Amino acid sequence: MDKQHKLQDTSIGENSPINVTDYREKIDQTFSFLVTGELQGSVFGTNIYTDDSNIAVAAVHAGILSVGETKSVEVKILPGQSTYQSSTQNGVTSSSYGAWPGSYMFITDMNASLTTITNLLNYRHKVNEVISISVTGLIEGPVFGTTIYTDDSNVGSAAVHAGVLSIGETKLVEVKILPGQSSYKGSTQHGITSSSYGPWPGSYVFIENIISSVAESMDLTGFRDKVGHSLYFLVTGDSGVPVYGTDIYTDDSNINAAAIHAGVVKLGETKAVIVNILSGQLNYQGSTKNRITSSSYGQWPGSFRFIDHNITSAVTITNLIDYRSKVNQILSVSVTGSLGGSIYGTTIYTDDSIINTAVVHAGIANVGETKIVDIKILPGETSYQGSTQNEVTSSSYEAWPGSYTFTTNTINCVMAPIDLLNFREKTNQLLSFVVTGKNEGSIFGTDIYTDDSNLAVAAVHSGMVTLGETKVIIVQILPGKSSYHGTTQNDITSTSYGHWMGSYSILSSIPTFKMALSNLVNYRDKINQILSFTVIGATGGSVWGTDIYSDDSNIATAAIHAGLVNDNEMKTINVKILPG
Template identity: 30%
Template sequence: MLILKSFFALLFLGLCKALKFPMTYTCATNARQQYDMFFPVQCPKGCASRTYGVWGNGTYTHDSSICRAAIHDGRLTDEGGEVIVYKQPGQTSYVGTERNSIKSSSYGYWRGSFSFTPKIPVTPITCETPVLDKRFALPTDFQVTCPPGCLKSSAKIWGSVIYTYHSSLCKAAIHDGRLTNAGGEVTIFTQPGQPSYQAEERNSVNSSSMDYSHSSFSFTPNVPGVNDPPVSCHITGRDTRFTVQASFNLTCPSGCANFTGNIWGSGIYTHDSAVCRAAIHDGRVTDDGGTVTFYRQLGQPSYIGLKKNSITSNPYAFWRTSFSFTAEVPDPPDCTTTAEDPNFFSQPSFKFFCPPSCADSASNIWGTVAYTSKSAICKAAIHDGRILNADGGIVTVYIQPGQQTYNGTERNSVKSLSFGYWLTAFSFTLNETDDGRHDYVTTISPDHGKGQSKELILLILIILLGLVILLVAYGLWRWHKNRRYGNYSSDDATSAIIPEAVPVEF
C-alpha cells in the first residue's frame, strides 16, 4: 500500500511539472527561492511605486524584487508583463543606480545573483573602472562600492573636484576625500564636459591636467565652474556628452538652419538627429542660435516627419533612444492617430509612419479618397491602397478643405462610413484624385465586387458548357466507332461458322 501511495505521489508531482502550473508572482517576489537556472515571471502592474529593495544594475542580488529590477533594467514598464530571469553566480560588488524612476542600492559581496540576459553583465567595479563604463550610460547619479588598496593602482585621474570621464572612479574618490584606501561606498554625479581640468595633489593622489573633455563626474551634485558644453551644427544626440546626464543646457551657434544634418521626428527626435537643427524645427531657437535644454528620452515606436520653421524632418519607425527639448513629450503616433492631432495643426502636409495591422484597430474612418480629419490616418491609408495592412509603411498626408459629403465604401478589407459636412479633410494625393495607387494593392468597391462576381459566374458556366459539349462529342464518336466495329465482327464471325453449301452427287 505504501509503495502504491508513493507511486501516485510521484506521478502527481511529475504531471504538475510537465503541465507547468503557473506560479503567482507579486512585486515582492525575488529569485532566492527559485531553483531553476532560468524561469519566466509574470509581473503585475504598479510595482514601480512599491518599496521592495533592489540591489545592483544589470546584475542584481538574488533577494532583490524581480519585477522592480525588471523595470529598473528597462525590460518592463509599470504596466507589468513577462520577463525571463536567469540565475547567476554571486558577485563581489553591486553598483547602485537610478534608472526608469527606480533607484537601486549598492552592495558588497552577495552569494547569489540574477539578470535578464543569459550572459553575465560586465564585471564588478575595480580600482581602474572609469565613469565611461557602459553601466553608467543612463543615470544622472549612482553609487559604487570601491575595493580596498586603490592607492597602489596605476589608474590615472584628471582634474580636481570635477574629473574627466576617463578618470578612475575609486582613485578620484580618494583624491576628493570621499574614501580612504580601505575602500567603501561612494555616490557619483555625472556632469557636463569642462573647457579645462586642473592638476592637484590631494590625499596622497596626484591628478593630471587636461583641456576640454566631453563629460565629467564629481562627488557632489552642484559643482562650481560647470559650463554649458560647446556644440556645433553637426552635433547629434549620439555625442558622448549627451549620454551622461538626463538633461542640461547647451548653446547652439548661428547658421544651423542651412546645415545638411538630418533630423527624424517632431517634438521628440531620434538620438542621431542634428540637435541644433531639431531645436530650430521645434521652435526653441532661431537660425541666430541660442540656449536650449536638452532632455534624453526613451526610444519611440515611430517618429513623425513634418516641415516646421523652414526645416523638414523625416518620419521613421522604432528607434532605441530619443531626445526632446521639454521634459514631457507627446504620445507617439499609432494606428488610432487622426489628422486632428495637435502635431499636425496648420501643417499643409506631413509624412506619417504607420505600423502593421492597423486595419484591425477599432478606429473609424469616414469618406473615400478624401477623408474627414477625425479619421484614423493609417486605416484610411490601407483603405486608399497606399500601404498593405500586413506591412504598414510611410504615407504622405495632405490636408484638404472640408467636403459637403463623405461617401462610405469598402476597399482592401476596410470599410469606411458615410458622413455629411465636415470642416477639414485629408487625402493621400495633393489634388484629391484617385490616382497613384500601388499596383500590388487590389481596390474593391461594393459595386465593382458584385460585377466581378457576375463575370466569374458567367465564366464558370461557359467552362462547364464547353466541358459538356466535349463529353457529348466524345460519347458520339465512341458510339459510332463501336457500331462500325460491331457490324464488322458479326459478319466475320458468321462466315467463319457457316460453310458454303457444296453439291452432293448420288
C-alpha cells in the first residue's frame, strides 16, 4: 500500500490530515475536516476505506464531494476490516486490499441518523430502496422474522441473526426496504433468537454481499463455491468477448458482455447488477440478443444468471391465466409467500391458482418470504389432485385448460448423451432427455439397463420411442444390479450381463408425488390409504416407534430409521396411513 501522499496543501484544510492513521485508536468517534475534492491519491475500499486512504480522493469516490469542491465532511473512525473492496465511482477508482488495522467512513445525513436509531420504522416509505447503514452487532434487542425482518426489529441484533455481523463488530451494511409481510417466522441463528409475528406493515432484508468489481477477472469462476447466492457486481457493457449460453451463462463467460446479451445493461453503460450463482448445467444454448451473439456449449461446472429488476413486474400478477399461450416457456416471477389464496393441484397447478399461495404449498417459499422463482407454463391437465402441504390445502379439480409448475419441481430436459455412465451418482433421481430412437448400439438388460447401455437404443427396446422418432423420455437413475436379463423387443436385441455398478429404467410416465411435510398429522383421516412422498433424509428430527411410527414423527428422520433413505438422500417413498 502506497504510504507516500504527495498532494498540494490546498487539497485539505489547514487543520485536516491527509489520512486518518493517527486517529486509529478513536474508534466510533466522529471528526469534521475541511476537505477539497481531489482525483490524485491512493484510496482502498468502497464506502469503508483503509485509514491511510487519502481523504480528499475518498470523499470524491464516496460522492461526498465533487472535484475542486471544498466543504466540511464528517468522518467516523472504524476498526480494521478483513477485506476492502475496490470499485469505480464518480470518476475515482479505488483499490482492493486485504486485512488492514484501521478504517473510516464518511457520515452523510442519511447514515448519520441511522447510526443513532435502532430500527427502520422511519424508512417504511422507501420501499425497494437500498440504503447503507453503519451498524454494530448486538445481542440484545427485539427481532422478528428470519431473513426478512419487521421494520421495528433492532437492526444491530437482526444483523447478527442474519449472519451479516458478529457481536461487537461495526461495519457498513446494505439494507433493502421491503413492503409489509403477512407473517414473519422466528428462528435461532448465530446466538440470536428472533420471534415469529403476524401481519406487519413494513420490513427489510440485508444485502449481505456489497457491490463487487470483477474488472480484473471479467468472469465468475472464482465464485463457484457460492451456489445459490445473489451477489452485486459493478459491470460495464462490453462486446467482442466470449459468452456461452442464454439467460443462464457459463461462469467463464465475460460478465460485461453477458450483461448486454441478457438485456440488463447497454454497451458502455456502467451499472450495478445482481447475479445469481448457479451450479453447472449439462448444456448451454447460444443465441443472438441485443447485438451480442453467445455460443452454445456442453457440460460446464459453473454458471450464473442475472436477476433483472424488469422481471419483477410479475409481482403484480396473481395467477397465470394470461400466459396460457406460452406453453413450455419459463417465466421468472417475484413472489411473496402467502396464505388464503385459492389453488388447485399438487406440483402442477391450474393456471388460475394464486401464485403466492401455490409457492408455499409447493415448498418453494415460506409465508412472508419474497424471492424470484422460475415457473414453467404447461398445457391443461385432465385432472388436478388436491393435498395439504406446508400448512396450505389445495383443492382437487377436473379438466382445466392451462397449468403451471415451479421448475424446482420439474426435471431439466436436455439432449440425451449416448449412455448414462456420468449420471451414476444421481441414484433415484428422475431426468428428462430428448432422444431419437436408434437400432445400432449395445444395450444390456430388459426394463432395467446397465448405465453404459446406449440410451437411444434402449428407448426403442423398451417401447418408449420408435425407430427414428424424436421424443422426450423420463429416466430414473438406479443403483447397480447383480444381473441383467437380455431379450428381443421391438426388433432390438439386448444382451444379458452379470454384476454392473449402475443402471437405469425408462419410465412410461412421470410418477406423481407430494413433497413431504415434516410429519403426517394432517393425513390422519386417510387411514389405510397408501400415499407417495418425496423425502430428503435428515437426522435430528423427533421420531416415536419402530416400523410403525406416530404420525407426528418427523418423516425425513423416520425414513432413515426405517432404512429407506440415507442422510441427505432424496427419494420417493410409499407410506401407509394407520390408525393410532
